[in-house]
Amino acid sequence: MAVYTHLGADELTELIxxxxxxxxxxxxxxxxxxxxxxxxxxxDRDRFILTMYESRTELSDLPFFLGLLDHLAExxxxxxxxxxxxxxxxxxxxxxxxxxxxxxxxxxxxxxxSPAQARAVGAALGSxxxxxxxxxxxxxxxxxxxxxxxxxxxxxxxxxxxIDPDLPLLVEAEETFLAAHWPEDLPRSVIHADLFPDNVLMxxxxxxxxxxxxxxxxxxxxxxxxxxxxAWCFDAEGRNFRPDIAAALLAGYETxxxxxxxxxxxxxxxxxxxxxxxLATRAYxxxxxPGDALVTRKDPxxxxxxxxxxxxxxxxxxAG
Amino acid sequence: MAVYTHLGADELTELIxxxxxxxxxxxxxxxxxxxxxxxxxxxDRDRFILTMYESRTELSDLPFFLGLLDHLAExxxxxxxxxxxxxxxxxxxxxxxxxxxxxxxxxxxxxxxSPAQARAVGAALGSxxxxxxxxxxxxxxxxxxxxxxxxxxxxxxxxxxxIDPDLPLLVEAEETFLAAHWPEDLPRSVIHADLFPDNVLMxxxxxxxxxxxxxxxxxxxxxxxxxxxxAWCFDAEGRNFRPDIAAALLAGYETxxxxxxxxxxxxxxxxxxxxxxxLATRAYxxxxxPGDALVTRKDPxxxxxxxxxxxxxxxxxxAG
Numbered sequence: 001m002a003v004y005t006h007l008g009a010d011e012l013t014e015l016i017x018x019x020x021x022x023x024x025x026x027x028x029x030x031x032x033x034x035x036x037x038x039x040x041x042x043x044d045r046d047r048f049i050l051t052m053y054e055s056r057t058e059l060s061d062l063p064f065f066l067g068l069l070d071h072l073a074e075x076x077x078x079x080x081x082x083x084x085x086x087x088x089x090x091x092x093x094x095x096x097x098x099x100x101x102x103x104x105x106x107x108x109x110x111x112x113x114s115p116a117q118a119r120a121v122g123a124a125l126g127s128x129x130x131x132x133x134x135x136x137x138x139x140x141x142x143x144x145x146x147x148x149x150x151x152x153x154x155x156x157x158x159x160x161x162x163i164d165p166d167l168p169l170l171v172e173a174e175e176t177f178l179a180a181h182w183p184e185d186l187p188r189s190v191i192h193a194d195l196f197p198d199n200v201l202m203x204x205x206x207x208x209x210x211x212x213x214x215x216x217x218x219x220x221x222x223x224x225x226x227x228x229x230x231a232w233c234f235d236a237e238g239r240n241f242r243p244d245i246a247a248a249l250l251a252g253y254e255t256x257x258x259x260x261x262x263x264x265x266x267x268x269x270x271x272x273x274x275x276x277x278x279l280a281t282r283a284y285x286x287x288x289x290p291g292d293a294l295v296t297r298k299d300p301x302x303x304x305x306x307x308x309x310x311x312x313x314x315x316x317x318x319a320g
Numbered sequence: 321m322a323v324y325t326h327l328g329a330d331e332l333t334e335l336i337x338x339x340x341x342x343x344x345x346x347x348x349x350x351x352x353x354x355x356x357x358x359x360x361x362x363x364d365r366d367r368f369i370l371t372m373y374e375s376r377t378e379l380s381d382l383p384f385f386l387g388l389l390d391h392l393a394e395x396x397x398x399x400x401x402x403x404x405x406x407x408x409x410x411x412x413x414x415x416x417x418x419x420x421x422x423x424x425x426x427x428x429x430x431x432x433x434s435p436a437q438a439r440a441v442g443a444a445l446g447s448x449x450x451x452x453x454x455x456x457x458x459x460x461x462x463x464x465x466x467x468x469x470x471x472x473x474x475x476x477x478x479x480x481x482x483i484d485p486d487l488p489l490l491v492e493a494e495e496t497f498l499a500a501h502w503p504e505d506l507p508r509s510v511i512h513a514d515l516f517p518d519n520v521l522m523x524x525x526x527x528x529x530x531x532x533x534x535x536x537x538x539x540x541x542x543x544x545x546x547x548x549x550x551a552w553c554f555d556a557e558g559r560n561f562r563p564d565i566a567a568a569l570l571a572g573y574e575t576x577x578x579x580x581x582x583x584x585x586x587x588x589x590x591x592x593x594x595x596x597x598x599l600a601t602r603a604y605x606x607x608x609x610p611g612d613a614l615v616t617r618k619d620p621x622x623x624x625x626x627x628x629x630x631x632x633x634x635x636x637x638x639a640g
Contacts, residue, residue: 008431009522025426025523028360031349040348040360042426106345106362111328202329203345 004037004054011094012041015050018085018092019101022046036214040104047104048083052097059098064137065213066090066100068190073103075131078124079210080105107201107208115248116205118232122252124207125195125228129221129257132190141193141217145182145273148280149175159287163300167283170304171276174311178273183220183266191224192216196231222263225253226270229317230278230306238305246317268314275307324357324374331414332361335370338405338412339421342366356534360424367424368403372417379418384457385533386410386420388510393423395451398444398527400425427521427528435568436525438552442572444527445515445548449541449577452510461513461537465502465593468600469495479607483620487603490624491596494631498593503540503586511544512536516551542583545573546590549637550598550626558625566637588634595627 007015009027016024022045030038030049037052053062066082067090073081080103082090091100110117141147152160152175157168192199194215201209233246253259259267282300289297310317327335329347336344342365350358350369357372373382386402387410393401400423402410411420430437461467472480472495477488512519514535521529553566573579579587602620609617630637 009428010431012428024428026521027428028348029351030360031351040350108329108332108344108347111330201346 005052005097007039007052007094012039012050015092015094015099016041016043016101018087019083020086021048021083021101041101049080049102049104050099051102052094052099053091054097061139062091062098062100064139065216067137068132068135068213068216069102071135071137072128072131077127077131077210078105078207079128079213105201105209105211107203109198109200110202111197113197113232113245114205115244117202118245118248119252119255120202120205120207121195121200121228121232122225122249122254123256124200124210125192125224126253126256128192128210129189129224135190137190139217141191141219143193143215143277143281144219145178145276148277151280151284152276155283155287160283163283163286164304167300167304170307171279174272174276174307178269178276181269182273183262183269186220186222186263186266187260188218189221190216191219191221191227193219193224193227195224195228220270221257222259222266223270223273225250225259226267227274227277229267230271230274230303230310233317234302234306234309236302237299238302238309241309241313241317243316243319247319250318264318267318268310271310271317272307275303275310279303279307325372325417327359327372327414332359332370335412335414335419336361336363336421338407339403340406341368341403341421361421369400369422369424370419371422372414372419373411374417381459382411382418382420384459385536387457388452388455388533388536389422391455391457392448392451397447397451397530398425399448399530399533425521425529425531427523429518429520430522431517433517433552433565434525435564437522438565438568439572439575440522440525440527441515441520441548441552442545442569442574443576444520444530445512445544446573446576448512448530449509449544455510457510459537461511461539463513463535463597463601464539465498468597471600471604472596475603475607480603483603483606484624487620487624490627491599494592494596494627498589498596501589502593503582503589506540506542506583506586507580508538509541510536511539511541511547513539513544513547515544515548540590541577542579542586543590543593545570545579546587547594547597549587550591550594550623550630553637554622554626554629556622557619558622558629561629561633561637563636563639567639570638584638587638588630591630591637592627595623595630599623599627 012027013024022043025044026042028040030040032038036054039050041048041050069079069082072079083101084090085092091098152171160167199212229249232249233242279300282298286297286300332347333344342363345364346362348360350360352358356374359370361368361370389399389402392399403421404410405412411418472491480487519532520527552569553562599620602618606617606620
């Protein structure tokens with residue numbers, strides 16, 4: 001949500017010179033991305049997003065992320081392709097930080113989707129699942145069950161109770177349930193794993209871009225649909241479920257990639273796992289961000305509410 | 321340096337619909353401006369900067385700022401014009417906040433100018449001084465001598481000494497000197513009052529845009545040249561004066577608006593006033609910003625150094 005590093009005009013001009021991308025005309029730091037710095041770059045030929053990877057992104061993951069964009073764009077998925085430099089490299093170093101030049105895609109992020117928009121999002125998600133089938137890159141999900149469990153353990157029941165007195169019991173019961181019931185035999189693929197509305201660009205009812213693949217990994221394919229369901233089918237506070245959006249999202253997905261019976265049956269449990277994953281990161285950040293810091297803390301309870309909803313309304317949540 | 325307010329796609333689309341500006345295609349919050357939120361907006365017709373005025377900008381000053389842009393752009397100065405809505409209004413309200421749509425100008429901000437670039441900046445500054453002669457708007461300089469003196473008084477000698485032990489004496493001596501010698505009979509006009517490199521967009525050696533007029537006011541014309549001198553002719557820490565840049569800036573300015581003998585003679589004193597003005601705001605912000613805040617505090621001593629330089633090198637600083 002910021003630009004952490006200053007890049008001067010000289011540095012930018014020198015950088016752009018390493019690409020066959022035209023002459024630098026404009027560069028604006030943009031308030032996008034949680035842990036990277038981003039600039040909207042304009043040359044006399046085109047526009048680009050320049051991303052500088054700050055500490056959180058491991059350099060060793062960049063070939064996976066950037067190669068995935070190229071693979072999906074090649075297959076006509078609505079994702080930005082990586083611009084390679086004149087030597088063919090997908091990223092370059094400025095000092096000790098990696099930077100990548102990425103295609104600029106038009107579109108705006110939707111706060112409150114219509115069913116037609118949710119349908120398009122579902123279809124776009126299905127398209128990347130299909131298109132990634134022959135992508136050779138591999139990356140483990142650092143925020144799978146082990147990952148979010150470690151975060152919640154690091155918080156501990158006493159701290160979780162500071163967020164909400166009922167939270168420790170909810171978390172403990174859910175950990176036990178999910179450990180016992182998590183499906184192990186469902187189809188796997190590359191997943192986006194974070195397809196919230198701010199990571200989808202739309203022009204009207206069309207998806208013009210899926211962006212921010214920096215949580216992408218290999219995991220259960222239908223889990224990605226469950227994450228997207230949790231991200232799109234509620235208001236931000238997680239209080240109001242929107243069944244029309246949920247139905248449109250699932251229907252749109254199935255126009256591209258029909259679910260098996262096992263996948264469909266597993267969706268309520270996968271969605272409980274998705275809610276736990278975002279509850280865990282939000283609770284951890286909530287407890288570890290000073291209250292007077294300038295970054296906005298996101299309320300963990302917005303996902304505790306989703307979790308309870310999925311637990312108590314398994315059939316209704318995924319009715320077709 | 322941030323986007324303080326969230327504007328959703330619905331709000332943006334509705335807003336853009338009030339202008340004859342085309343259909344919204346993209347909106348990116350940009351990390352620009354100190355106290356306002358800014359977005360780079362793209363429609364199917366053009367690009368714009370959308371500014372939302374957060375608390376610091378008084379609504380009553382907006383007609384001055386936005387009218388000034390129109391006046392200067394009309395006279396072919398390199399400033400962005402204000403886009404008026406279909407009813408002719410230069411700004412609109414979203415809730416209790418004013419927003420204005422402003423022309424997008426290409427160009428990048430220069431960290432370390434060449435003499436040719438400094439010359440172009442001087443000429444551009446001269447051009448707005450001439451072009452504003454028949455601008456009817458009036459706005460007092462809230463950061464003239466009374467303004468910066470009030471800020472330094474609010475800090476107090478004990479707090480100033482926390483920044484640097486020698487600072488209270490320097491400030492006191494300078495306040496006495498400037499009160500006794502500040503020129504009162506020099507030509508006045510609208511001035512930019514904050515023409516630092518990040519407020520100038522350049523394409524090569526050409527000035528493509530002067531931006532961020534939110535300190536503009538009526539004051540001594542040559543004071544604006546002194547501010548620009550202090551802003552461009554030193555490294556950021558104020559340690560190294562660059563005489564080639566200073567000479568080029570003055571020469572460029574005089575190609576457009578030759579200085580009178582009185583103006584030229586007053587430049588060293590005006591520059592000491594300019595250094596005090598930025599010393600005052602930086603010292604105040606330094607003492608009133610928590611050390612662990614995420615905003616970068618700018619070092620007040622960078623302007624204490626400039627102040628001493630102007631005091632001790634009056635002739636050298638403004639040698640032609």
